[in-house]
Amino acid sequence: MKKKPVKERIIETALIMFEKHGYHGVTVDQIVDECGTSKGGFYHNFRSKDELLYHIHDVFISYLLNKAKETYDKESDPVSRMCGIITSFTRIFDLYKPHITVFYQESTYLKGDFEKQINEKREEYRQLLQQIIREGQDNGDFRPEVPAQITTMAIMGMINWMYKWFKKEGELSIEDIARIFNDMMLHSLLTEEAMKAGKGDRFLLKTESVQ
Incomplete structure (x- = not known):
């Protein structure tokens, strides 16, 4: 079996x-x-352990x-955009759960430009989701009495918590979880x-879909 590239092995081990x-x-020597x-192999791919932590965060964000x-550009209405984003957000826990777990456990150690770059991407994501909610309120799809900011934070909090309980073998x-x-x-x-x-009918649960 072909050996994985050094960078990939370093990331998997660090996770x-x-x-x-x-x-x-954990030290670089231990990793x-x-x-x-070798340490030479490590520093060829990462300038520091801090940069390695940043990379772990950045790849999934x-x-x-x-x-x-992509979802915003592909879909033409707020309902489809919101549901598409919720679906892709949920799926990321199937792809990057170890990265996300380390993020929530160790993100306080990100400092300087690394922290700034990650926070800027997180904020851009939040703003896009909030914009979609407001667009849905403006066109009459979503209830205007439910604040867009709180709705956005509720969606993010609900899905983010999956890192505590999602198991692939569950x-x-x-896809079931995204539909729910x-x-x-x-x-x-x-x-x-x-x-x-019938707005959103294709995203609603059918009685036989999930037990």
Whole structure:
């Protein structure tokens, strides 16, 4: 079997070790020993352990932000945009759960430009989602009495907490969970007129879909 590239091995090893021992509980020497490379190999790919932590954070946040922008451009209405973003947000826990777990456990150790760059991407994502909610309120799809800012934070908080409980081998698939989240938000946000018009029907649960 072909050996994985050094950078990939360093990241995979660091994810396991950071999650188990904490960021400050792991040294560069321990990482390179565990993954079978050298300090030269480490510093060829990362200038420091801080940059490695930044990369772990950045890889999934950049992916998430790009998916949100793609969804906004692809879909033409707020309901489809919101549900598409909720779906891609949920799916990321199937792709990057170790990265996200380390992020929530160790993000306080990001400093300087690394922290600034990550926070800017997180804020851009939040602003895009909030914009979609407001667009839905403006066109009559979403209830105006529910504040867009609180709705945005509720969506992000609901999905972010998956890092504590989602298991790939669990009873529900990631797609099942995304459908449940979309159904919950649509029943909370859609106006009576939008519901009668069938807005979001393709994102709502069917009685036989999830037990």
